[in-house]
Structures are given as C-alpha cells and as structure tokens.
C-alpha cells in the first residue's frame with residue numbers, strides 16, 4: 393500500500409520564515425522511499441514521525457526556492473549514512489543543480505559526491521526509481537525551470553504539482569491523477585502572480601477531476617483565512633473530495649484513500 397506523510401504544509405515567505413506551519417515537504421513510500429521538497433524543518437519533522445533519513449532512496453527537489461530545498465543537503469547526508477556510503481538518487485530542477493538566473497545552484501559538490509545518481513528534472517521528461525516511474529510536469533512559476541512530479545505508484549497516479557499559477561497546460565499534464573496534491577498559497581480573492589489562490593485551485597481541480605485533491609503549501613494569509621474553509625469551497629464547486637492537509641497528516645492509498653490526521 394502506498395503511503396504519504398505531509399512533513400510540512402506551509403509555503404511562501406512568511407509561513408516559512410515564522411514556521412507558522414512546518415515546511416518539511418512530502419514523504420512517499422511505495423516500496424521505494426522518496427522525499428519531495430525537503431524545506432526548512434524537514435529533518436525535525438522526520439524525527440517527529442520516526443522516519444529514518446538513512447532509509448530514504450531518493451530526494452526530489454521541484455525548484456530552487458528555500459521552502460523547497462534548504463534541508464536537501466541534510467537529507468542527502470542521511471541517505472548516504474552520514475556520508476559513509478555513496479548512496480541515493482537526487483532528482484532536481486536545472487536551477488537546483490546548475491543554477492538559473494537568480495536561483496541556485498543549491499547542492500554543494502561535496503553533497504553531490506555522496507550520491508549514487510543525480511538526474512536533472514525537466515518538464516516532459518521522466519525516469520524510474522527502483523521500478524517506480526516519475527514523470528516531470530510543467531509549472532508556471534518565478535523559477536522558470538521548476539517541475540512537478542507525477543508518480544506512478546502501484547495504487548495509482550499521485551501528482552505533486554509544485555508551485556505554479558493556473559495554467560491549462562499544467563492542469564492537462566496531471567490528467568489521470570488519482571490523488572492531486574495542489575500548492576494553495578493564497579485564499580479566495582487574494583490572487584498574486586506565480587501561485588494559486590482558491591478560485592484558481594477550484595478550476596484546476598475541475599479540469600483534472602482526481603479521486604481526491606489535497607491542498608498544501610499554505611501562505612500566512614491563507615492560514616489566517618482558514619485552510620479547511622478553502623477546501624470546502626473547492627469541494628462544493630467541483631464535487632471532488634478536497635482535503636486541507638495538516639502537518640504530519642498521513643494518507644494511505646488502497647482501494648479507498650484514507651486520511652490519518654497526525655502521526656504515522
């Protein structure tokens with residue numbers, strides 16, 4: 393059974409600076425263990441739910457903003473057993489690996505040397521991690537080299553969209569998702585460039601029609617407005633079950649999708 397743990401549900405500058413919600417990323421276990429977007433607090437959050445970084449097989453970094461990458465080197469040290477064993481895979485955007493305009497690079501040569509495999513994630517591409525296919529999807533964001541990750545788990549397609557504006561092509565690339573994980577930064581009526589607000593997320597969910605949508609990456613204003621309230625607006629407008637994630641919430645994908653509110 394595929395299992396996911398939300399190690400953080402905050403996103404954007406102020407949520408991250410003040411840790412109003414944690415920003416540790418998403419952990420996916422499907423025979424292979426993947427840590428997606430380990431931002432600030434990832435190591436601490438792993439400790440809180442007894443997840444062992446030494447058992448992670450791959451670190452995936454969608455783009456080069458601090459709420460997505462700052463704990464990546466720590467997690468690479470974990471995968472490589474403190475640097476004693478060359479081990480693990482890193483999949484990351486061009487900005488994270490090589491640098492792009494104002495962004496990155498974000499992984500030191502030392503940490504690169506600890507890894508077994510490093511692959512650049514570009515939209516339209518794909519790869520496999522121990523037999524699990526990962527597709528790289530497009531985003532429209534202030535890091536133009538950013539990607540989303542669509543993972544073909546044994547329990548269906550799980551799509552982690554990553555930071556983006558509402559865009560027809562981005563939505564189209566998530567088609568067939570059983571679980572759609574959407575970054576909702578702003579509440580209803582408070583759109584800013586490069587991110588989704590609630591009315592945009594509603595259109596996104598309507599276009600993809602997943603079995604379930606899970607919202608995460610909440611900005612400070614959205615947290616103040618109430619994440620559950622935004623989720624119920626989306627659910628009402630789309631007919632798709634929509635959940636506002638909580639820190640350390642876990643999800644089990646079997647015949648049905650089960651949500652556990654906290655802990656593993």
Ligand SMILES: [Zn+2]
Pocket residue numbers: 403404457459460555609
């Ligand atoms: Zn972000």
Ligand SMILES: [Zn+2]
Pocket residue numbers: 455457533535555
């Ligand atoms: Zn971003």
